[in-house]
Every structure is written in C-alpha cells, then in structure tokens.
Amino acid sequence: MGKGIGFQAKKGKEIDKNLVEKVFYLETQTEVDKFKELLANLPLEHIQVSNEIIMYADKTLNRKLNPNIYITLTDHINFAIERFRQGMLFDNPLLWDVQRLYRREYLIGEYAVALIGKQLGIKLPVDEAASIALHIVNAEFSNVMSETMSITKIIPQLVEIVRKEFQIVVDEQSIGYERFVTNLKTLMQRIVNKEQLDRIDQEFNDMVQKLYPREYQCSEKIAKFLEGYYPDVVLAEEVAMLSTHIRRLILGSQSNE
Incomplete structure (x- = not known):
C-alpha cells in the first residue's frame, strides 16, 4: 500500500520501493486464493474502507490482529452492504452482550459504521457495529467465528x-x-x-x-x-x-x- 493510484506506474514497470508504506502477507495459499477472489469480485471502495477500519482497529487496540481479518471483514462488509441494498436487515442477537463485553471493539464497530456511511453513503444499522466488533475480537484471539x-x-x-x-x-x-x-x-x-x-x-x-x-x-x-x-x-x-x-x-x- 502507498499513496496514489497504482504507485504512478504502468503495467509491467517496477514499483518504486520508496512509495510503499505497508506490505501485507497472507500465510497460506488458501488465504491468498481467497483474497485474490475478493479482489477480483468486490468493488475497490469496499476493500479500501475495510482496510481503513482494520488500520484504525490495529492502532486503537495496539495489538496484532490475525491477517485473515483482511479476508473475513472485507467479505462481511461487502455482504452487509449488499443485504442493505436489498432491504434484508437482520437484528444481531448478541448486540447487547457485545456492547457490554467488548466495549473497545464495539466502539471500533461504531466507527466502522460511521465510516461506511461517510465514504459509501450506506447507513448500516447499529447491529452491524456489533457484527464488525465480533470480527475484530476474532482477529485478536485468532478464533473461528463460532x-x-x-x-x-x-x-x-x-x-x-x-x-x-x-x-x-x-x-x-x-x-x-x-x-x-x-x-x-x-x-x-x-x-x-x-x-x-x-x-x-x-x-x-x-x-x-x-x-x-x-x-x-x-x-x-x-x-x-x-x-x-x-x-x-x-x-x-x-x-x-x-x-x-x-x-x-x-x-x-x-x-x-
């Protein structure tokens, strides 16, 4: 990642390493394949807003998150936006528990909902703040969602x-x-x-x-x-x-x- 679109370089040219601010690695081939599929099928703005949310969470929590969150959270945000556009809104039964048990993560979820609203013009319900918070908790403890x-x-x-x-x-x-x-x-x-x-x-x-x-x-x-x-x-x-x-x-x- 770095400032500017495409690092001001054309296809086939080497990227100036001085322009690179951050490099992400996925540990397994399965993760790489999943992320490639996301990049190919998801709108770029969904990927960008997900990355901003993850960077904010990383900075706020000051702890290493499982890199797999770049797949799981990006996919979730895209799915949540698609559901919203189709009028398919669901309550999160864990909303109250998440607010009580994961206060910092829930506040990051609220930030995420606000950011999505600002950048994409999609006003997701408050329940989505809890869903995003659970993905962040997942990445903190390297758990599966279940x-x-x-x-x-x-x-x-x-x-x-x-x-x-x-x-x-x-x-x-x-x-x-x-x-x-x-x-x-x-x-x-x-x-x-x-x-x-x-x-x-x-x-x-x-x-x-x-x-x-x-x-x-x-x-x-x-x-x-x-x-x-x-x-x-x-x-x-x-x-x-x-x-x-x-x-x-x-x-x-x-x-x-």
Whole structure:
C-alpha cells in the first residue's frame, strides 16, 4: 500500500520501493486464493474502507490482529452492504452482550459504521457495529467465528454466577469489570487451544484456597459450568488464578458502593 493510484506506474514497470508504506502477507495459499477472489469480485471502495477500519482497529487496540481479518471483514462488509441494498436487515442477537463485553471493539464497530456511511453513503444499522466488533475480537484471539460467538454467550452467565454467589452489584462500565471479562475470555481461549496453565504449583493453590475460600468455591462452580461446554477439565491452577480475579472484582465492586 502507498499513496496514489497504482504507485504512478504502468503495467509491467517496477514499483518504486520508496512509495510503499505497508506490505501485507497472507500465510497460506488458501488465504491468498481467497483474497485474490475478493479482489477480483468486490468493488475497490469496499476493500479500501475495510482496510481503513482494520488500520484504525490495529492502532486503537495496539495489538496484532490475525491477517485473515483482511479476508473475513472485507467479505462481511461487502455482504452487509449488499443485504442493505436489498432491504434484508437482520437484528444481531448478541448486540447487547457485545456492547457490554467488548466495549473497545464495539466502539471500533461504531466507527466502522460511521465510516461506511461517510465514504459509501450506506447507513448500516447499529447491529452491524456489533457484527464488525465480533470480527475484530476474532482477529485478536485468532478464533473461528463460532468460538467467538460461543464465548460471547457464555461470559454473561459466568458473571451472573459471581453476582449471585456474593450478592454484589457490578459496574459494567468499570475497569474492574472489563479486566474480569478479559480474564474470562483468555481462560476460555486457553481451554479451546489446550494451553491451560499447568505448573502444578500446589503451594500456590493451597494458599489461594486458604486466603479466599468463598472465591475458590465460586471459581470451582465456574469451572464445572465451563466443563459442560468444553471437553477438557479446567485445571487446578486455572481455578486458583480465577479465584484471585474474582477477589479483585469483588473488592472493586465494594469500593464503588
């Protein structure tokens, strides 16, 4: 990528490397073939607006996104625009959960909807901000969309377990809540990827159980709940670590009262 159209060069001529600002790589031949197909069949302005959204997300989140997002998000935006033009508008059942659980990604989704409106004259519904946010979350954790949607549905139920156990009111706009949700997301990501913490530090586990017995019991409840969704057992160290995160959430909620 670089300024200007075609780098001010004609077909067959070598591009001046000084004009190149950014180079994108797709890791597999399958990804390359898919992207070539998108380039051949999608309007250039759809590809350009998708790239601007991804660059904004990259800068805002300050973390590396899976390059596959250039395929998935571009394809999604094109499909969303085609649906809009045909009057096929659908509600996103995860809108509320996405707004609560992925605040930064949702704000990027809102930016994306506004940018599409400004550059393409297409006023997509607010539900599309949530759909775009899920694609960004996907790229953050290198998930497939089904895993991201599953995690999004499960997290509110896990938070509810903590709420009921300790009868607390959690400020969903607080940093503590966002931190706790992030820890839940990464825990489920480790379970899915079979990368659970397993240093077998029994002394640490014993200490957590002694210091925070109620939090540890609550963590065990969450572990049992997750085992109903995933084939792997949640390991003891993960239970102990989650207990400390629950403790922090409780202290944060008490300080807000």
